[in-house]
Amino acid sequence: MRTLLALLGVIFLSVLSSAQIQPQLNLMPMPSSVQQGSGQLPINESFSATVTGTHDASLDNGVQRFTRNLSRITGIPFRASASGTPTLEVHSDHGRGAVQKLEEDESYELTVTGSGAKITAPTPLGALHGLQTFLQLAQITPTGFAVPAVTIKDQPRFPWRGMLIDVSRHFIPIDVLKRNLDGMEAVKMNVMHWHLSDDQGFRAESKKFPKLTGMGSEGKFYTQEEIRDLLAYAHDRGIRVIPEFDTPGHSRSWFVGYPELASNPGPFTVENENGASSVTDPTREETYKFMDKFVEEMGKLFPDQFFHIGGDEVDPKYWDSNPKIQAFKEAHAMKTDADLQAYYNQRLEKILARHHKTMVGWDEILHPDLPKDIVVQSWRGQQSLAAAAQQGYRGLLSYGYYLDLMWPTSRHYATDPMSGAAANLTPEQKKLILGGESCQWAEWVTPENIDSHIWPRNAAIAERLWSPQDVTDVNSMYTRMHAISFELEALGLTHRSARDQMLQRMAGGADITALRVLADVVEPVKDYNRWSDEEKGPINFHAPLTHLIDAVYPESDAARQFANLVQQFAQSGYKDRTLEGQIRGWLTLWRDNDAKLRPLLQSSYLLEEDIPLSQNLAMLGSAGLQALDYLGKGQPEPELWKTQQLAVIDQAKKPVAGLLLMVTAPVQQLVEASAGQTQQK
């Protein structure tokens, strides 16, 4: 046995030296200033936190919540009755108002030494952010949980760092929203933009107009009590909630109960298949009476200063085909439908102003007749943001932050509100750009998979909006996002774990190991390509979202890692045998996976469509392995073989069941490298 042990020892030592785990600060968003010290503060059962400075109930709650979360992350049950010097002091100079404002100071300083930690901030908001930083710093070490000694000075780059959640296309229950608010708090986002109405459903209870949800929600809506509960939950976490009631377009759900608001006769339903569509009729005085009462009620329910009226994508055909509306335009000397929408928005803006609200709307609301205090949210790009700023309007960027487009994180991360046309603004104009919002449009999400569509990618967008503009290193971003992703799951999000649940459903009781191998290397098609399939017709919002495309992560870690491996291998002139061994391991796994997976794919109606995908992966594995063989021999492969392989690769590039194999390009690189080499022997 001694011999064996000695032998094994050699293996261990060699691995150790190459894979030693380095402590690093896995913070996201990255603070504006981080100065690492020496030593670390242990987090053990005697940990406690205390609040000093101005007393503030919301900060007290925040510290309690923080302690609970630290306990969840470390698994250590801190005692409520801890005595002695507190480990962490949290100090805020001032308290908080009942309604959070846009321009509040969110800065904080965090100092950690081997013997204690202190967060100081001018406001409870800053202190709450500091607590999140502390939480992210807590890491496991060989001697216990600890926070490394550090001095951090931090404040946000933009005051408006939001996420839009569409709850109309698919209803998202309160508990799911709450866990996403927890996630937003963790990454220091401070606005939840609640897209509460759209064609497919009106989700906020109105007591004055009960038919809005009574007829326009299929019974899936939030009561006012639930809304107040959510608002308090968000407020506790330093998050403002902006309601959006989209009008005059995207508003079929209003017309189900109140067809008189529409520009053409109904009847209307919230189902795509039946019922006409329409837009609001801006020519009837009754419309404005309705909106006045509605804004009064909702303005009280939602205390935030800002109120989003949508205003996007108004289909002109409903106005153009109504002779009364055309006559109105003529009588008021309006030339275009844009003029008519501007008229509507002006009237709406006056109603909002009467109820002390500031209007926010999408690009299309921008019109010189509107007052300068409105805010324009750009889904079109920095160009329209810059145009608004040049006219003196405040703006928010959402272009580039659409989570539903299934982009890789790096692409969101590269989108900066101040880039492109906005880069050329004057300093004064730049100040008008308040920040941005990621957007989770809900055509393809359910309560089950929405977390994975948002997280962890949203953390990188949060960093873009919080951290200094020069924080742009993509590798660092991925490393830190990976760590934060686990933190977010520990806090209760399900963006990683839901996939297994969904795969298990597809597999019945069968083993899902081979299914995971396939799921790991695919991504859903990008942009609107899932949607734009003419053959399929309009989206059925009642269809189950239970296919592989609904379960997989928007971005494949394995594919990114494999591409990096092949890149490194290329840089070694295809000589590094360790890298080759790793690449060979992946390719072999993929080549052999289809045989294991096939019976399962054939047994499940949810998986049958993925058979060609699994087959393509197997062929890619084979192609890559053969390319490695040729590379190893230093022989170019035969021309016929190369032609065959490139045909295989071309086939593997085509989406199957809405899914893309993300390892196609690196395999192609191997095949081409092998073909390109000259005879060496």
Next chain:
Amino acid sequence: MRTLLALLGVIFLSVLSSAQIQPQLNLMPMPSSVQQGSGQLPINESFSATVTGTHDASLDNGVQRFTRNLSRITGIPFRASASGTPTLEVHSDHGRGAVQKLEEDESYELTVTGSGAKITAPTPLGALHGLQTFLQLAQITPTGFAVPAVTIKDQPRFPWRGMLIDVSRHFIPIDVLKRNLDGMEAVKMNVMHWHLSDDQGFRAESKKFPKLTGMGSEGKFYTQEEIRDLLAYAHDRGIRVIPEFDTPGHSRSWFVGYPELASNPGPFTVENENGASSVTDPTREETYKFMDKFVEEMGKLFPDQFFHIGGDEVDPKYWDSNPKIQAFKEAHAMKTDADLQAYYNQRLEKILARHHKTMVGWDEILHPDLPKDIVVQSWRGQQSLAAAAQQGYRGLLSYGYYLDLMWPTSRHYATDPMSGAAANLTPEQKKLILGGESCQWAEWVTPENIDSHIWPRNAAIAERLWSPQDVTDVNSMYTRMHAISFELEALGLTHRSARDQMLQRMAGGADITALRVLADVVEPVKDYNRWSDEEKGPINFHAPLTHLIDAVYPESDAARQFANLVQQFAQSGYKDRTLEGQIRGWLTLWRDNDAKLRPLLQSSYLLEEDIPLSQNLAMLGSAGLQALDYLGKGQPEPELWKTQQLAVIDQAKKPVAGLLLMVTAPVQQLVEASAGQTQQK
């Protein structure tokens, strides 16, 4: 490409034929009569269920809950407003009372054809059970979700099928209890035995004696409102809730606030480290006045007929060392402490009777002076259950169902209330055996890992108490339990998913693949071996339960499967090359795993203790592989080698960090087989 495809095709076909997935009825507990028909009932978006017969609110709730759960399992969003003929008709002849009774009829019939399904039952309880059976029958097929055509007639073998949950040693929050009630409903258990007080904490709010929780719970207790909410939740699911307030032993937490109840002077605390222990003083009249008020209050809060007074493990030293108590015994001509406890129980029983409650207690309460309507719960075995029945007392078996002992499911499953001494009872005496209860004692559980200590093993105990006595096939049990385990996770339990969360904590942000390989083949030490370590002293109930022993499943699936593989290989005379290949795959994985895992183990204070475990697994892998080599050659291995390997195996059998490597025995079998073979060449 065509060539490649053809080649891959061959692989697929060969795998397909051997691994074709067979539909089977994954029901647990197995119904008393199942007759399979032909065809299947599709479950699609038009599914709906309706209730006929006597109107009953709890059944209406049950059908709604069932529909929600069927939606979770299938991922299909059924429409609330489904029209047309309902797919499933649920019929109950009678309604339910506000308080569920012990001997209610729980039978049901379920008929499923290709065009519809019907559940008929005399009571809503039976109908609720039928719904759970239907839920388990829903399975994925190549054409969609479906329930196979079947006729089931079913009723429970025992009327009392319970689970005890100890919430004293570690407090378990209401939401965790609720998801476990969901699990109990799924496997047709009908009693939650709520162990609400013990030395370490008193968990139920008393308004009359507020110091019980005020001083005896460290702030961790259920308010009466929360208790009522839980009772309603349980009642909806056909589950009775029996409170247990353990007395006169196991009751230190009572004495923290009310030291006058104790047999020796305090002060008392709920912490093991400080504070004296004690048992209740049965000689003071004030004790009975206290208990009378207490039982009155709790008897109203908990409406069930039965009331559990504990009565187990009374340490006599507290009575023996109190001269007043000794004098009392003498004055009343009591010879033993058992007589004194019987006196206490008699007085307590009269109090219970006055408040219309039937007493339940552990083995030790059995005494001829007590009336025959009490119920004895046996933690000692069928022997004491039989003894009670022979004296005319009703009984419950818990011996053999202690989930905290970390037994394999098969061992619980083999324990029958009617076996052993109970098998020889007369038919009349047998009727006195009401059923049994699994017991989840909470020394080693937290809200995070309690599910995995209970499930899925508890499903097999539920089957033992529901299904006919001759349902004993262990392989069938494991197959069905495996399927039900996934159903239980889909319903919200976390018995599988929590492990990854905990492993991820131990690993920081690092990859846990290699850690899973180790976790898959270990089990915690059995019985009280974790506890009985004298060196460690008494359990610290405030210590984090975050080590590998806390995260792993009580039973290793991988080890069971590997042992089966080796068994089959042995049966083939060690000739079957396919089996050998599979065994070799496992052994190679284990041999190579330590090298991958070691850096991680060294980086985490929670994993460092597992280094020898991982090392032992690697050595077992090597030993097994070498044994296979010798077996392949048909050569006996050298004597020295064998001696070395058996030493390795002996070492691997020793627990490390409280964990046992469960693949040691089959590896030993391979080594010994190899040594035992005669030279064949």
